[in-house]
Amino acid sequence: MHILVINGPNLNMLGIREPDIYGRKTYADLCEFISAQAEKENVAVEFYQSNHEGGIVDKIQEAYGKADGIIINPGAYTHTSVAILDALKAVGIPTCEIHISDVNAREPFRSISYVGMYAEKTYAGYGFNGYTMALSYLNEKYGK
Ligand code: CA2
Numbered sequence: 001m002h003i004l005v006i007n008g009p010n011l012n013m014l015g016i017r018e019p020d021i022y023g024r025k026t027y028a029d030l031c032e033f034i035s036a037q038a039e040k041e042n043v044a045v046e047f048y049q050s051n052h053e054g055g056i057v058d059k060i061q062e063a064y065g066k067a068d069g070i071i072i073n074p075g076a077y078t079h080t081s082v083a084i085l086d087a088l089k090a091v092g093i094p095t096c097e098i099h100i101s102d103v104n105a106r107e108p109f110r111s112i113s114y115v116g117m118y119a120e121k122t123y124a125g126y127g128f129n130g131y132t133m134a135l136s137y138l139n140e141k142y143g144k
Contacts, residue, residue: 001041001044001068001143001144002043002044002046002068003044003070003139004045004046004048004059004067006056006059006060006070006071007047007072008050008051008072008073008074008075009052009076009077010051010075011027011030012027012049014029015027021100021101022100023100023127023128025128027049029128030128030131031047033131033132034128034131034132037132037135041139043135043139053083056077060084060087060091060093061087061091063091067093068094068138068143069095069138070088070094070095070096071096071135071138072084072088072095072097072115072119073097073098073100077115078103078113078116079113082114084114085114085115085118088119094120094141096121096123096134096137098122098124099122099123099124100126100128102124103125105125120137121134121137
C-alpha cells in the first residue's frame with residue numbers, strides 16, 4: 001500500500017503562526033506523526049507540499065499507476081481549485097480530504113470544497129489526527 005500525502009499552500013508554515021487555529025506543531029512534526037502510524041500499519045507514505053496549484057496538479061498526475069491512495073489537504077485551493085478536482089478525477093485514485101481546522105465553523109467561503117466533490121471522505125477539525133484517520137480508512141479499504 002503506497003499513499004501519497006499532499007499538503008497545499010502555507011501548510012509549510014505550521015507551528016510558526018496562527019497556533020490558535022492550526023496548533024504549535026510544525027510541518028516536519030506532521031510528517032513524523034503520519035510516518036509513525038504508517039509504519040504501524042505497514043503502509044509506505046510519500047509526502048509532498050507545494051504552494052503552487054500546478055505543482056499539486058503535476059504531482060497528482062505523476063501518482064497515476066503508482067499510488068494506491070491520496071490524502072490531501074489542499075489548503076486554500078480547497079475552496080477555489082477546479083484544476084485539482086479535475087486532476088483527482090483524471091487519475092481515479094481513492095482520496096481523502098483533510099482539514100486541520102473545522103472549516104465548516106469558520107468563514108462561509110471555507111465551507112465550499114471542490115476536492116470534497118471527489119474525495120471519499122473528509123476529515124475536518126481533528127487536527128493532525130485527521131491524516132491518520134484517513135490513512136487507516138484507506139488502508140482498511142484498499143490495503144494490500
Ligand atoms: O484547516 C485546514 O487544514 C485548511 O485547509 C488550512 C488552510 C485554509 O486555507 C483552509 O481553509 C483550511 C490554510 C493553511 C494555512 O496554514 C497556516 C499554518 C500556519 C500559519 C499560517 C497558515
